[in-house]
Amino acid sequence: MAKPYYDASDLRKFGKITEWSEELGNKFFDYYGKVFEEGALTAREKSLIALAVAHTEQCPYCIDAYTKDGLERGITKEQMMEAVHVGAAIKSGATLVHGVQMMNKVNKLEM
Amino acid sequence: MATKSLLARNNDLANTARQMEVLSSGIFADGELPTFANKLKESNQFPLQPKKLEILQINLGYMCNQVCAHCHVDAGPDRKEIMTLETMQQCLEVIKNTGAHTLDLTGGAPEMNPNFREFVEAAANAGIKDFIVRSNLTILRANKKYHDLPAFFKKHNIHVVSSMPHWTRGKTDKQRGDGVFNKSIEALHMLNAVGYGKEDSDLKLDLVYNPSGAFLPGDQMALEKDFKKALKRDFNIDFDHLFAITNLPISRFLDYLIASENYEEYMFSLVDAYNPAAVANVMCTNTLSVSWDGYLYDCDFNQMLNLKVASKVKHIADYNEAILQERNIIINQHCYGCTAGAGSSCQGVVA
Numbered sequence: 037m038a039k040p041y042y043d044a045s046d047l048r049k050f051g052k053i054t055e056w057s058e059e060l061g062n063k064f065f066d067y068y069g070k071v072f073e074e075g076a077l078t079a080r081e082k083s084l085i086a087l088a089v090a091h092t093e094q095c096p097y098c099i100d101a102y103t104k105d106g107l108e109r110g111i112t113k114e115q116m117m118e119a120v121h122v123g124a125a126i127k128s129g130a131t132l133v134h135g136v137q138m139m140n141k142v143n144k145l146e147m
Numbered sequence: 148m149a150t151k152s153l154l155a156r157n158n159d160l161a162n163t164a165r166q167m168e169v170l171s172s173g174i175f176a177d178g179e180l181p182t183f184a185n186k187l188k189e190s191n192q193f194p195l196q197p198k199k200l201e202i203l204q205i206n207l208g209y210m211c212n213q214v215c216a217h218c219h220v221d222a223g224p225d226r227k228e229i230m231t232l233e234t235m236q237q238c239l240e241v242i243k244n245t246g247a248h249t250l251d252l253t254g255g256a257p258e259m260n261p262n263f264r265e266f267v268e269a270a271a272n273a274g275i276k277d278f279i280v281r282s283n284l285t286i287l288r289a290n291k292k293y294h295d296l297p298a299f300f301k302k303h304n305i306h307v308v309s310s311m312p313h314w315t316r317g318k319t320d321k322q323r324g325d326g327v328f329n330k331s332i333e334a335l336h337m338l339n340a341v342g343y344g345k346e347d348s349d350l351k352l353d354l355v356y357n358p359s360g361a362f363l364p365g366d367q368m369a370l371e372k373d374f375k376k377a378l379k380r381d382f383n384i385d386f387d388h389l390f391a392i393t394n395l396p397i398s399r400f401l402d403y404l405i406a407s408e409n410y411e412e413y414m415f416s417l418v419d420a421y422n423p424a425a426v427a428n429v430m431c432t433n434t435l436s437v438s439w440d441g442y443l444y445d446c447d448f449n450q451m452l453n454l455k456v457a458s459k460v461k462h463i464a465d466y467n468e469a470i471l472q473e474r475n476i477i478i479n480q481h482c483y484g485c486t487a488g489a490g491s492s493c494q495g496v497v498a
Contacts, residue, residue, distance in 0.1 A: 048415060080369065107358065108365040110373055112315060 047097045088123035152223040160402045163453040170480040183482045190423040194475040202434040204251040207260040217400045222255040230439040241466045242273045253281040278305040284334035297341045306351040314377035322359040344386040353388045361409035364391035390495030395484035417483035425490025428497035445476045
């Protein structure tokens with residue numbers, strides 16, 4: 037049987053990317069850690085943004101990670117689903133707003 | 148939602164030897180994860196030994212009016228293990244002479260022990276000033292005879308510590324049973340009414356948060372802020388502090404982890420979050436746990452795994468603090484639950 041491309045247990049190995057490029061890997065993880073610290077936004081708000089983006093990026097590792105992170109922070113499933121809808125709304129909006137380009141083109145080409 | 152204990156259901160995991168087997172095999176036997184002993188050795192913290200004894204935690208019985216999904220005591224209405232007057236008398240003898248300053252009463256629902264009030268009064272007369280009662284809240288609403296408990300707690304200036312897994316009804320009832328949330332809110336109103344948890348009051352009311360699933364508790368301060376805001380806004384409830392406690396992989400929670408296929412992933416989370424700084428303050432270093440039948444344990448969790456202290460003194464009747472203080476604390480893989488992240492104890496985070 038063919039192995040799937042994604043393996044949930046690979047997420048735990050994420051840190052190993054530093055082994056093949058230590059400086060860049062460490063810089064990334066330092067940056068990543070800093071981004072999610074409490075700042076002008078709370079860590080909780082950042083977690084919900086990450087969850088929404090995880091869905092629009094369709095990254096299964098990120099979805100696992102930020103769903104668990106949300107539960108740990110006491111974020112409810114209703115709040116998580118609303119965050120996913122925010123991502124979905126932007127995605128669909130981004131598709132539909134291109135409809136204006138289509139309309140412009142039609143209006144330009146049609147007599 | 149289960150309404151019976153593992154014991155009453157004849158569940159395999161009611162057998163503590165079977166739990167120990169689960170915790171010692173699989174990922175820990177094949178070396179995929181280090182045993183807790185090896186992890187302690189890495190930071191030169193093995194063997195774990197007690198520091199000054201500060202807290203005597205006495206379990207007054209496993210009977211409870213609730214059957215919570217995560218309960219490490221496997222408590223419930225069908226559990227008949229209740230501390231007798233004779234064992235209470237032996238505890239009082241120890242209380243008169245111990246160096247411990249705090250008496251921490253737990254269960255089951257400790258209030259369901261028919262001699263609960265007499266015991267508290269006798270312990271107060273024996274000189275205990277710092278009392279903790281671990282109350283599940285709903286007991287205050289369970290029966291008329293418990294309605295005056297807030298006044299009794301107040302009379303003895305008892306520090307009340309109560310479980311509250313979430314500020315929403317859904318998450319609370321899923322873990323603790325249908326209707327528990329509403330009754331808990333009523334009980335908190337009763338406690339607030341006599342002065343508990345109020346800013347200008349000495350009557351302390353703390354809440355305990357346990358995750359309602361296979362994940363670790365988040366930051367205690369952030370959760371406390373969210374709990375305070377929501378309980379004040381939605382129900383006008385005040386409390387002092389929130390203790391964020393990690394669920395240990397034993398008893399009903401272990402049963403849940405295995406049945407939901409979360410066991411390995413959960414153990415990886417605990418081991419990944421191991422914090423040597425938390426080891427220095429784990430509760431077994433300043434607490435002794437006494438079971439309903441008078442046996443001594445390093446902690447409440449070891450009690451539920453039937454791991455009696457590694458000392459020639461094993462029972463409250465033979466209590467000798469100096470000899471007990473020389474023991475090594477019994478550890479196993481469940482101990483990772485107390486050393487994850489900021490650590491976890493009956494008093495919340497430790498690091």
